[in-house]
Structures are given as C-alpha cells and as structure tokens.
Amino acid sequence: MANNGQVQDFVPISDLHPNTTHPRVAGVIIGKTDVKSFPDRKKIGLDRFTFGFTIKDSPDYFINVSSWGNDRYINGLSNSFSVGDCVIIENPLVATKDSEKDDRFCPSTPSFYRLMVSEAHSQLSICADIEIMNRLLPLLHLPVKDYRDFYSLGDIMANGQSLDGNVINILAVVRSVRPENIKYFTTADGRKGQRLEVKLFDDSVTSFPLVCWDREAIQLVQTLIPRETVLFISDARIGYDGFRNCMTATVNSKTIITVNPDTKEASLLFNYAREVSESGVLDEDDRLGDVPVESISDVYTVSQLKLKAQENSEVFCGITYSFISRLDLDGSITKVIKSRCSKCRYQVNEESQSCSNTACPGVDHPLTVTTGFDLLVDVTDHTGTLQSCSLNGTVAEKTLGCSHNEFANLTEDERTAIKWKFLLERCKVYFKITPSSKSRSGMRCSVLECSLADPGEVKQNMSALGSSCSPVL
Template identity: 70%
Template sequence: MAAQCYIAISELHPNFSHPKVAGIVIGKIDVKSFPDRKNIGMDRFTFGFTIKDSPDFFINVAAWGNGGYINGLASSFSIGDCVIVENPLISTKDLEKGDKFCPTTPSHYRLLVMEAHSQVTLCSDMDTIERLLPLLHLPAKDPRDFYSLGDIVANGQQLDGSVINILAAVKLIGEPKQFTTRDGRKGQRLEVKLFDDSVSSFPLVCWDREAIQLMQTLIPRETVLFIADVKISFDSFRGGMVATVNSKSIVTVNPDTREASMLFNYAKELLASGALDEDEMSDDLSVDSITDMYTVSQLKQKAQENPEAFFGITYSFISKLDLDTSASKVIRTRCCRCKFLVTEDMQSCTNLLCPGRDQGFSATVGFDLLVDLTDHTGTLHACSLRSPVADKTLGCTTEEFTSLTDDERTAMKWKFLLERCKIHVKIFPSTKVKSGVKGVILACSLADPGEVKQHMSALLQ
C-alpha cells in the first residue's frame, strides 16, 4: 500500500472521515477494566498505545470494547511493531481527564478505536516499515533534557514525586515478582538496575506488564535507555531515590543521540575493563552474614535460574592461580574514580567519561587475579580475586609480592593450589564469560578439615 494512502499524524483533524494512520508503536499500557454504567454487572475494557510516524509527531490511541475484543487486540502487537489504525475517531485531548495519565504528545488530538467501526492491523508494507523503524530510536522528549543518575542522587528528596527524563545504561534485570492484592487482583513487579558515568547502580521499578515485557528483551550492560516522564520518589525502606515507569512514561531503547552514543561507549569500555565486575565487589554485605552453602554445580545452576546476584560459601579447591607469571599480570593499576585499568606511568585516565577527568589523577595499585574454583561437581572458571581480599588471602601486600623471587612466588601458589579452601563468593550473570556466570571472591582461607567434613556431608544429603 502506498504511503500517500495514510494521513500524517501532524495533519489529523476531527473533521476527517475514515482516516487511516500508519505508525510505529513507541509505548503501550496494560488492559484495564471498569464497571459499565450503562450495562449493570458488565465491565468495559480499555488499553492505550502511542504511535509515531515522523521524527516530531506521535499520538496516543485508546481502544475500548468488551473483554474478548480488547484482550485479543492488545495481544496482537507489541512496542516496536508497525501498525495501521483505520477509521478511528479523532477527538481533542482532555488534559483534565484521561489524557493526563497518558504520554505527553505534540498532537492536539487522540485516536479512539472501537470494535464496531475501527481496525488496528500489523503493517505488512516493507517500504512503510523501513520508513518507520528508525523512529523507534528517537526519544519522545528533547534528547538533551535529562537528569543524570548523579543529579538525581545529589538532589535527593527535593525530587520526590517529580516526573523527569533519564538517560542511563542497563546494569541488571531482575526477575518479575508476582503478587495478589488484598482485593484479589493479580499484579507483577520488576526491578532493573541502571548505571551511568556518575552512579554505579540505581533502581528502576516497573509494575506494568507491557513495560516488564520490554525490559526482559534487553541485554544488560549493552543497552542504553532514554526514559521520558519517569517518576522519581524517595524510598524510605532503601533510604534512597528510586525511579518508576508509569502510564505516562515512554522508554526508548538505544536512542540515536550523541549523548546516548557516549554513554554506550562508556558502558562498553567499562565492561571490557572489568570495572563493572569491580563494582560488583563493593556491596554493603558483611562476609559474616553469608551462610548459604553451595557446591560449584549448585552455584552455576542457581546463577542460570536467577539473574540477580547472590552470595554463598563453597568449600572448593583453587585449581588455577597464576602467581608465578609476570608481576604485571598479577598486579594492576586502576583509576580511583571510574576503576578503569591504566598503565602505571599514566598521568591521566584514558576513560573519556571518567567523572574526575578534569581533576587531579589518582590511581590504586592492587592484586587483580582470575582463579578457578573446583570441587567434585565441576569448575567455576575465572573468578575475580582482587585487593584487598587478595592481600589478606595471600598474606602479603603488592609491594612485598614484587620483591619475592620466582621460587617464593611458586611456593606461595602451591600453598593454595589444590588445597581445600573455604571461599565466600558473590555470583552474578555476565555476558563476558562463556558460561554466562561470573564469581567474585569476597573472602578465602584454607579450610578446617572437620568443618569441611561436616558441611560436605550436609550438602550430599
């Protein structure tokens, strides 16, 4: 079908009869039902979506009807699909009523879809689809008008209750949690952890099924989001700020903007440098509070079933510990501010988005090892063992280590290699390693044989 058959969103007017609009779905909200005042005992069903047909124009569409029609229509397309809306009613927006709960659009109108006289179908015309697809990556608000996560944290409770735009990268996607309200309605909740060059972890909460489905398609650590009209509130339970996607929010995945491109490159470099893993170590969890015991295979299995990080103790052998390689592979220098790897002789950080680039450069030197943990159930490869945990485990500082002879380093290696150790670990998903599972060692010491026997027998039961 030729593009000229469609009316542009910018040209829509209530006087048009039988309009036909093609657009890409940039937002969608869940089906809801209300008691029908005209038919007592019956419910009316509705859901909304937002379509875009040019860089500057998009419009909200509301569909109304019985449960079968609305649920069927809602499940026939998703965010990112190109649709054709035929013969909708064009009405002027009412910002005092329903429209104040919908995304803010540049159009003066909204479209109403009714089963009796309107139709929404997936677009099958490739020319139209190719024209519309790039619009999916253009934010719904000015791409330079956003708060950094650092701005939100700095403003704190002053932003409580406000609706703002955020540009951030996805760090971790949690598991959806199902619940039932007191009045018997079923609901769901998903938490996503965001990061940028100013804050390493910030919570984003989704309650809407459509938003949750969108978030579950994203690749953590490789995706940047521009979220227009996200609600910011102070969470007294956490003692910090939290962002919530609501019915007004529009989430743009990997926006085609300069600012998003810089953040994407920052995330990519951060991932390559291992600094995101470094950050994973800095959780406010004391080692003493970790009590759950695991075999290596149990650690792997739980990590594959659970995308959120977790903690545990394993009684395993260290099967790889390269202490007798060159010191530069054992001891690394990192920027204090952004944790990027740097060479010792550098006078500044090479990370273009380092939050302290214009300030005095400071770096930390520490052990930076990848070790393998093995027990009777398998091997967990490439676990991070870094300072200060490594200093305590090995019983020496980096300065002392550099003055050791090759024989002394080999002797230190064999003190641990193939010895049963009690190891406290943090496990989390990682796209960097083949197994998809990454381990960070939080504490490691030679195990007491009696303790090992007691715990191993408990694990084997």
C-alpha cells in the first residue's frame, strides 16, 4: 500500500466521478450493515454475499460503499473493520447512484455516486497515519442530517400513530443498554437473527424504546455509556407497537447514529442528562430494569407477596389472580389523568403551571409536562387486600382499552361502564413490588399488566397454591 501520509494522493469524495481512474479514498466509517446472502443466479446452489458501509471524509461529504463476493471474502472484509475506524480504499469502482433504490435502502448521501469494492480489483485497509486519523475522527461527531432537524421524544409521543412508518431524526440520551437482554432467534428459512432494545430519554420523556436488529448496530450501542451519551439518530423508523400500546424507534439500513454530536442542542441535552442523573430521578426505575411480563411466572396470593415484601429488601415481580376492589374512574377527571413534570416526575400545579418539586433539576428550564393515566387501584383475594397499587401510563391505557385523551372525551356513563368491566372481577395482575421506607406498608406496588383472568387458568393456579406460603414456580 502506498504511503498513507501522502494526503495529496487521495481523491476527496466530493471529486469522485465514474471517469476517475484508480482512485484512493480515505474516510472514517460512520455506518455499516450486516452481511447478507442471496442465491447466485449464475451458479445454481451457491450464494452470493454482500454488505454495505458509509464513509465520510469532510464535514459535508460522505458516500455509500458496497461489496459483493463469496462467503470467505465478504465475511473476512466485514470483520476487518467497525464503525469509527479510519480506512483507506484503493481502486474502488465509482458507479452512478440509483437514486430510487439507493435512497430507499441506504443512507441518503450528498454524492451522486456510490463505491463498489471487489476482491479482484480493490483493497481496503485500516489507516494507521496519525495525521489522517486526526483529520477524520472529529467527523464522527457531526450529524449527517441538519442538526436542527430532529424530533424530541415528546414530539414523537404527541404525534402518536400519525408517525407510524415514517423515517425521522431523533436527538436523545441513552438511558440503559442491557446486553443480557439480547434475544437470539432463527427465522422460518433458517437464518439467525438478534434483537436488542435500548432505552432513550430526553427532557420531555423519561423512557423510550430504540430497537436494534442488526449485529452491527447492536455492537455499536453496547459500547455506549448510559446517561452520559447523546445520540443524533438519522433516519430512524418510527412505529406503533400495538402489543405494548406505545411508539418505538427502529434502527434500519438507512440509519446513521452519531455519538455525542458536536452541536449546541446536544450539549444542552447532555447537561440536562447530567443534572437529572445526579438528582437520582432515574435510579428508582432502573433498580429493576425493564422486565418483559412474559418472563414473569411466579404466582402469589396477596398475603404471600406481602410476606415476601417484609422478608425481602429487593425488588421482585410476580402474578396474582385477584379481584379489582377499587377502581375510581367515574370521579373527577383530574384524579384519573394527571400532568407531571417531565424532568422530575412530580405533579404539576395546574393553576400556576409549575413543578411542585423545589429540588427539580429543571427549575431553570421551561416547564415541560407529560400527561397520562395516574390511578391507584386495590386488588383483593381470599387472603387480603393490596391497597394503592399504581396503574399508570401506557399500562393503564392497554388495560382500559383507550388513551387518556380518548378517556377524557367519554361521558360519565361510558367511564362507569369501563369501571364495571373490571370492578369486582377476577383479574390476572402482573406486578412489581418495590421496598419503600416512605410508604406506610413499607412497599410500593406497580401494575405491569392487568387483564380479565381465564377461569380455567385461575382454578389451576389457585389449586396449586393451596395454603402454601411459597410462590408457584
């Protein structure tokens, strides 16, 4: 390979053209897709392999690169570098971009062209020249889209399902990354896959899911430091998760993730994240983390879970088949739907439109609020009653079958009808018990999911419980 220090030997991405002969391009990898395989039309029974990546060599110019070949070459090439590496590409083919196809499946680039790397004609190597690396690495922190063109998480929630299927830019902070929650699976045609959900937050929303399916994206997010990393996510796909009744963002083949972008907006968000982290607001929810209800199987009577809460200082989850003995839906709407400060979760004073928390980390910032169901319910079985269980937000919306906005527009008779659908009915309640010295009972109960119970399932589980004080495992 030629001397990397000879910068004049490199062709800038802005100058690339199909007539460029034997170009040498230096750039930093800002995006990369997984290796995929397709049946070879010319060689029946064999597969062709491909993957793509995006390189940047200046604040305004970046270009997509693709490579096709056999299994050994493509996987070897893909494994030789990662996002964030500086590379030198020698003798790639410069081809005119198919604007419809490329912009649909690849990151949108300012170049009219794309590069193709082949085993027979091209070479890719990691750049080891300090001067070139010092020039290229700062480009990792410059978003590929207009840094002012983004949605806050609150904007996404406010627009709701109207954004379903749209591709947008997001500026947010990493709240949590849990590698142990990676789910591996095999598709019907035998391909292996993986999925990891990352939680984001900003000054409008405390938790929002970002879903990663590609191995490359999963590897990148696992390197990020929660609460200390701001992301500008270009071209994330927004979707509505009907099962969880919430909006989600997904990393796709067009997405470019810029870590700790060098922008004023990102700096302000980083300072906010530091303030809210130091205040301890996020700690309580993170003690347990996000446990999918399908992973919860321990069944308790009310007396058993009270006993376990007394004997155990750790957060725990479980299931109880109990009657809803208190569900105040037909009273004042302000007791059912409440507004809370987005920064500290304290209730907002409706008259003064101010946060009631004097120690709120956003005291010097404009007030932003989140509005939703904020209910306290009692659950009762033959062993006792668990009082003042929290049924909030999207969990309440899924349970009641309507959003808080829809509920607010119902008549009193319609609200009463929803109430009596659950009141004094046996329900299957998934819960989280959190020790709390501030609570009279010494614990707080949060409902994770609630639905009318199947009588056969109730009979089977209650028979198994019997008079034992241990959960059914």
